[in-house]
Amino acid sequence: MDEEVFAPKPKEGEPWDVAIIGSGPASLTAAIYTTRGAVSTLILGGEKWGGQLMLTTEVDNYPAMPGIQGPELMQKMREHATRFGGEFVEKSVEHVDFNKKPFELSAGGQKYFARTVIIATGALTRWLGVPGEKELIGRGVSSCAPCDAPFYKGKQVLVIGGGDSAMEEALVLTKYATSVTIVHRKGEFRASAAMQKKIFDAKVDVIWETEVTKVLGQEKLSAISLKTKLDSRRAQELKDGKINNYKGKIIEEKEGFLFWEMPIEGVFVAIGHKPDTDVFKGPIELDQKGYVVVHDHTRTNLPGVYVAGDVHDYHYKQAVTAAGFGCMAAMDVLKYLDGLREKETQGKQSAGA
């Protein structure tokens, strides 16, 4: 509705007031605030838009939305973000030039110009990085149980990880697979108590203190290689016969580990995410793990470039905290643009005098 648009789109050749890169809860919340703050807003949402929630099923911890499907929540957020005039472009940013003023962003072979930028690109699936994994993605190896679980009807599957997303993957899989086993490198989960209870109620088996070393199979996953600390109770249990529960076999004892193998039809990787910051390497200060370094709540090292959500937040990583960070960055952008406008008017006045 036009009467609800507070800032018109920039004229040909003029820059956007703000370009928001990304399209998860941080980006879309920022857009709600910037559009309502009457600044022209471009959302460079990427071809794969919507972020991590597009790979989930039920979201039970977003206020006022218990039980909503992740993709539906993102569709609603997208509609909200464009309702007050935000322009959503389904293109991925390939290059940024923050030396130019206005900033220049290239996406889908096209150039976009903006006076300020909010980086809200979020985080991507972290894979195990072991031999065989890459070749077998989509052929037995997956990172998205909600997408792929129905193909594992009557099959035996493993979930790798120990956080909330690993628990969710395992729960989704229990509806289809004949057996679901979680493999976790530590002796306890970091998942929330609520999720852990669901897992233990569902009688999901756990192989503790064990890491994946290899994924095996030609064209299709057939087995997995694991290693368990030799001096742990788990290794002793395996040696005492528990390994037979998994139809596994011991390969060797080496360097303090028990190396073993088990046949398996599905492996779901849920060991976390890595920040999506490759395109910002260089101009934007990143930490060792690739997260954007934040100054003063939402600023990056460059004036006019702000950051929000999982791309800098390695601590909370929730949909609702990302949304909160998006709001914060938007408010700081509005303030910064006010400052720019003031300077420009003063500049014009003194030039006219």
Place this chain on the structure above:
Amino acid sequence: MATFDVTDADFGEKVLKSEKPILVDFWAAWCGPCKMAEPVLEELSEEYKDKVLIAKLDVDANQKSAQDYDVMSIPTTILYKGGKEIGRQIGFAGKKAFEDIIKKGIEEGGD
């Protein structure tokens, strides 16, 4: 032309016996990335309308075809030519990834 639906029942007729190369999108209603792929495939079906057909197969209702081609993740998009698989894209990786296999299908053999 627009995309169209194929099923287990008419997979042989519409896909394997298709005169033109045909890209089949294995999808389901509950899959987020499938929803992202949908408008992109629609666009491509117009852009390549004289060269390639684009069809959609709902894996919930048509499990046999999905099993026959070892589809274990969706979206999976398979390009068939002369009844044979000649390209496969697992997951939604943007428009270019689809275009790459479509182009491969157009160029290969040239018949």
